[in-house]
Amino acid sequence: MADGPTITTIAERAGVSIASVSRVLNGLPTRQDTVRKVMAAADELGYVRNAVARSLKSRRTHQVAFAMADVGNPAYLAMLRQIQPVLKAAGYRLVLHSTDAVVADEIDVLHSLGERYVDGLIMSPLRVTGQHLEMLAAARAPVVIIGSVPEGTRVDNVRADSRTGVKLAIDHLHSLGRRRIGMVNGPPDTVPGAARGAAYVEALGALGLPYDEELVQIGDFYRAEGGRAVAALLDRVPDLDALMCANDLIALGALDVLRAAGRRVPQDVAVVGMDDTDLAAASWPSLTSVSLGSAERGKAAAELLLDRLQHGEREPRLVTVPPRLVVRASTSASATGPAAVPYDMTGRTDKEGGRS
């Protein structure tokens, strides 16, 4: 692990100046003879360019940061899976931050943007505070926010439409004849929590169903918390016939608790999740879920960021990804045993789900 050679070492060995070495290494016009000498010296010494020094001079690090609330969440991981290849193809490295949805940590990430160890940032905050907005306005590098920000915020923004998403789910449950539809939500002070809670009320109203606040239970966006919330809800409202869960993890918790309580899904209680993560397709019974396009949002965010990195100043853009209802066994009795294999049995290129 001795100190590696620098362009100075090479210059000495090749008998040229460091400027010439730099020119050769960067492919700038140089006499063939010099090119050969420098290349030979570089090879012999096993030279590797120092990225830090280069960044200092060029003011570009070729790194981009992605700050998510929690590395453990499949929805963020779906974004990550899309962001990574887009950035890689453009020659950027990805730096990961997991903020645990703690506002102070997010502010910290925004602040550290000023340290210039990355060229840009993609961030997905659960809560958007005034401090967030201040820091965004003052940011010294391009930022893309995944999640809704207040109108007029001058920042590239990629949104899901969970309002329409919830409506899709409620309409679906209604069309199945369900009328006592419970809602298990995450904290209402989060952006998604607030949006999904409001959308639930709205969707019921549009269908002419009464809004009964007994049917709403606040938990948190985790499986165990979701399970506990569902248990409480079942105690209070034993006759409910459907559950709208604010994300897939809550829905998995609901399945756990319903099974333990001896309620059949979907016959007794239909369950809908949200985010359409891998877990929904794999769960038992498989979970009807509203896809909010995590993958698409990740991809769009990466592309917006790249565009801004390459073209500099331009008007902030807003991309909204439409939701999609994916019906599976947890709402549709007929879907209980899909006899078909969910992918092409002849092809050879499908790599769904990745390697191990």
Place this chain on the structure above:
Amino acid sequence: MADGPTITTIAERAGVSIASVSRVLNGLPTRQDTVRKVMAAADELGYVRNAVARSLKSRRTHQVAFAMADVGNPAYLAMLRQIQPVLKAAGYRLVLHSTDAVVADEIDVLHSLGERYVDGLIMSPLRVTGQHLEMLAAARAPVVIIGSVPEGTRVDNVRADSRTGVKLAIDHLHSLGRRRIGMVNGPPDTVPGAARGAAYVEALGALGLPYDEELVQIGDFYRAEGGRAVAALLDRVPDLDALMCANDLIALGALDVLRAAGRRVPQDVAVVGMDDTDLAAASWPSLTSVSLGSAERGKAAAELLLDRLQHGEREPRLVTVPPRLVVRASTSASATGPAAVPYDMTGRTDKEGGRS
């Protein structure tokens, strides 16, 4: 996005030298009066230290890279989930590389270590070639390898024990009375593929079962590939009564195909997966799986790397994480409907599965 202030800007405004500014910012002994002036100037200007310049001088980037075969693979994500907080706590940022298990890409990552944009690397290669070993020997920064390397390789190394893992699974199937146990493996030229294939033969031998190569099918470590391999195997050996799958994704593919073929799991065919990913617990039916301790391996790797970063030269270490069989519904009929909720219903701190 104008250029931010530097210590020179601060020095001018505070009427001191840049050396004093640096001293104040680093908390070195300085007269109170000077400290106040510098701090005031820094605050007014909204100064943020430039991490790149600092790294150039200090030769430390406070970044660590994690190179995995595929960001999409839950087993690597389980590692990532453990690595991230360990490094974060120690003040390191995490840079992610997804190599798609392409040897050239992995070599590239190893090579780019020389660029010194990270202080260290954790890598999990699927194949270990001579070129890997050469580059490892010549590496200019600490490296930890997750996965087996040849004896005598001087590198910190964290291993699973998939040999014992396969044995656990085969013994389990045998104890359930299964005698026609098929094996669906990934490519035998990968380290895990080779180990698991050999372990299968060995485990059968230890039980006095004949080894029938008809029962072995090579596919790849993906869900769809796994499904296709299982379909082929079923065609050839219709009377098999158990399947040992080399990872969970293959096992999910097996479940897909068995369901489509009308075979009951576990009554007709018992299925065991490997890696014990989130998908195993969530699948339908839930999947018995051999945990190879992805999480523990990730954590151990991060700790080994930190130790080496902090204490420099020392003998390379080897950590081996023992496997554990997690029995679920896909092998145990009685486990088909676990009536218990798999977590504490009273606690408030469990955050299994993360947020959304």
Place this chain on the structure above:
DNA sequence: CCAAACGCCGTAAACGTTTACAGAGTGTGC
């Protein structure tokens, strides 16, 4: 009252690159 000791500060060099500029050398045209 002088020397030594000490605390604080500024100058300058260094980290490893890139690049503006000017100089050296060669070739061309008149």
Place this chain on the structure above:
DNA sequence: GCACACTCTGTAAACGTTTACGGCGTTTGG
């Protein structure tokens, strides 16, 4: 033979820090 253009190369400055070193002014001790 000279001016000019052109190609290639070297010198030096710059990016924004950290830090060794020496100088200056004040305090302390004899």
